[in-house]
Amino acid sequence: MELNSLGFLFFFVAFFILYWFGTGGRIKLQNILLLAGSYLFYAVWDWKCLFLLIASSAINYFLGIEIGKTENEKKRQVLVWFGVLYGILSLVYFKYTNFFITSFIDAFAFFEISLNIHTLKIILPLGISFYTFRTISYILDVDKGKIEPVTNWINFFAYVAFFPCIIAGPIDKARTFVPQLEKKREFDYSMSVNGLKQILWGLFKKVVVADNCAEITNHLFADYANLPSYLLLLGAFLYTVQLYTDFSGYSDMAIGIAKLLGINVTINFNYPFFVQNVAHYWRNWHMSLTSWLTEYVFTPLSIKFRDYDKWGIILASIINFVIVGAWHGANWTFVLFGFLHGCYFIPLILRGRMNKKIPKIEKLPNGKELRNMVATFLLIMFTNVVFRADSVSHAFSYLAGILTQHFVVNVADIEYLSLIKLSILLVIILVFFMLEWKGRAKECPLYVILQNRSRYLRWAFYYVLIVMIFLYVGEEQEFIYAQF
Numbered sequence: 001m002e003l004n005s006l007g008f009l010f011f012f013v014a015f016f017i018l019y020w021f022g023t024g025g026r027i028k029l030q031n032i033l034l035l036a037g038s039y040l041f042y043a044v045w046d047w048k049c050l051f052l053l054i055a056s057s058a059i060n061y062f063l064g065i066e067i068g069k070t071e072n073e074k075k076r077q078v079l080v081w082f083g084v085l086y087g088i089l090s091l092v093y094f095k096y097t098n099f100f101i102t103s104f105i106d107a108f109a110f111f112e113i114s115l116n117i118h119t120l121k122i123i124l125p126l127g128i129s130f131y132t133f134r135t136i137s138y139i140l141d142v143d144k145g146k147i148e149p150v151t152n153w154i155n156f157f158a159y160v161a162f163f164p165c166i167i168a169g170p171i172d173k174a175r176t177f178v179p180q181l182e183k184k185r186e187f188d189y190s191m192s193v194n195g196l197k198q199i200l201w202g203l204f205k206k207v208v209v210a211d212n213c214a215e216i217t218n219h220l221f222a223d224y225a226n227l228p229s230y231l232l233l234l235g236a237f238l239y240t241v242q243l244y245t246d247f248s249g250y251s252d253m254a255i256g257i258a259k260l261l262g263i264n265v266t267i268n269f270n271y272p273f274f275v276q277n278v279a280h281y282w283r284n285w286h287m288s289l290t291s292w293l294t295e296y297v298f299t300p301l302s303i304k305f306r307d308y309d310k311w312g313i314i315l316a317s318i319i320n321f322v323i324v325g326a327w328h329g330a331n332w333t334f335v336l337f338g339f340l341h342g343c344y345f346i347p348l349i350l351r352g353r354m355n356k357k358i359p360k361i362e363k364l365p366n367g368k369e370l371r372n373m374v375a376t377f378l379l380i381m382f383t384n385v386v387f388r389a390d391s392v393s394h395a396f397s398y399l400a401g402i403l404t405q406h407f408v409v410n411v412a413d414i415e416y417l418s419l420i421k422l423s424i425l426l427v428i429i430l431v432f433f434m435l436e437w438k439g440r441a442k443e444c445p446l447y448v449i450l451q452n453r454s455r456y457l458r459w460a461f462y463y464v465l466i467v468m469i470f471l472y473v474g475e476e477q478e479f480i481y482a483q484f
Contacts, residue, residue, distance in 0.1 A: 099330030195259030202252030
């Protein structure tokens with residue numbers, strides 16, 4: 001049941017009516033319904049893995065209470081480490097066991113040694129990377145006194161399983177999310193209008209931009225050996241646009257749905273392609289994951305390595321981004337992707353510019369700003385080839401093809417490429433980025449665009465977006481980050 005499916009629409013309309021009109025505004029009933037709805041949503045995906053989600057919630061709920069009331073420091077740390085290791089080992093088992101097995105087999109095969117070892121039949125639980133990071137942050141925050149243990153199990157279980165965010169984030173921390181479940185929520189018209197705008201913008205990103213990019217990039221990455229460099233460049237560009245609009249589209253929809261329920265969740269994207277260096281990019285891309293790792297991984301490591309001055313920060317940065325890459329999945333391409341991004345920070349760290357604030361561009365970028373934006377985008381674009389590739393060799397071959405495959409191919413002879421459709425898509429992408437640039441001062445461009453114009457003009461614009469969504473809607477495409 002994807003967020004962009006008719007099934008979810010029917011589910012959410014029924015849920016919305018019950019949530020606001022069937023509970024009488026009583027917090028406890030709203031939270032019970034929120035938990036029940038989240039479990040139903042998850043069970044539709046995979047009811048077997050629902051028991052793992054419940055078990056993870058229960059273990060961390062009782063651990064949080066025990067940690068909060070334990071005064072003995074050694075016992076407290078044992079409980080904290082148990083909670084953290086439980087989360088990490090769950091991820092390792094479900095996401096990486098077969099990866100380790102195949103890597104082990106491949107290592108021996110390199111020396112022409114055949115091992116009679118087989119991979120295991122392990123099903124990857126939906127959203128495990130996201131809800132595990134939620135529970136780990138909760139345990140660490142309770143230990144550090146950043147949040148009091150949550151004693152209401154309904155609230156805690158609802159926080160872990162919150163259905164708009166469980167598939168692909170954002171990754172909210174308990175200290176910002178749970179307090180919202182503990183206070184009375186009343187229907188807020190303006191908040192709901194903003195939520196609907198954000199859902200519409202997210203749907204446009206996903207259905208009109210991302211899914212149409214996917215139709216082309218899937219073919220280009222599969223057929224890369226037979227394509228000239230300019231088409232490989234096109235594939236790298238379109239995949240970067242696809243990745244952004246697919247993932248940020250999901251985040252917009254999740255945030256918008258939460259607003260309709262009177263809940264604010266963490267902003268996940270802040271126009272990451274309008275930045276001037278990689279450090280600024282990561283402060284605006286997948287922000288909930290970036291802030292999570294900055295707080296719980298990078299900062300502790302940089303303190304531990306502080307005796308090594310800038311080289312300690314470099315080491316902490318590389319470790320941090322290798323974890324970022326590995327978090328995405330069990331493939332060496334993700335590890336390499338993270339390692340490369342960690343290396344991109346080295347010049348910024350050595351020059352003392354990693355944390356340097358860059359003034360916002362008020363109107364149009366000047367020559368230097370535009371050059372930095374383009375250079376950063378290209379760096380991200382080429383690195384995303386590694387992220388998209390099936391293997392490291394596939395990534396290197398694709399990138400090498402961009403530099404070497406200069407032969408001429410008649411695009412009209414490629415059956416999966418229509419010049420008319422491609423031209424329309426490129427125009428849509430251009431208009432999309434122009435709208436994002438226009439609305440970059442707010443969380444969602446639709447909060448700003450035409451806000452001072454007449455209601456009829458605004459509604460005409462919204463109807464155009466809706467019509468385009470219906471025109472371009474096709475076979476239901478899974479969100480990219482649902483697989484992580």
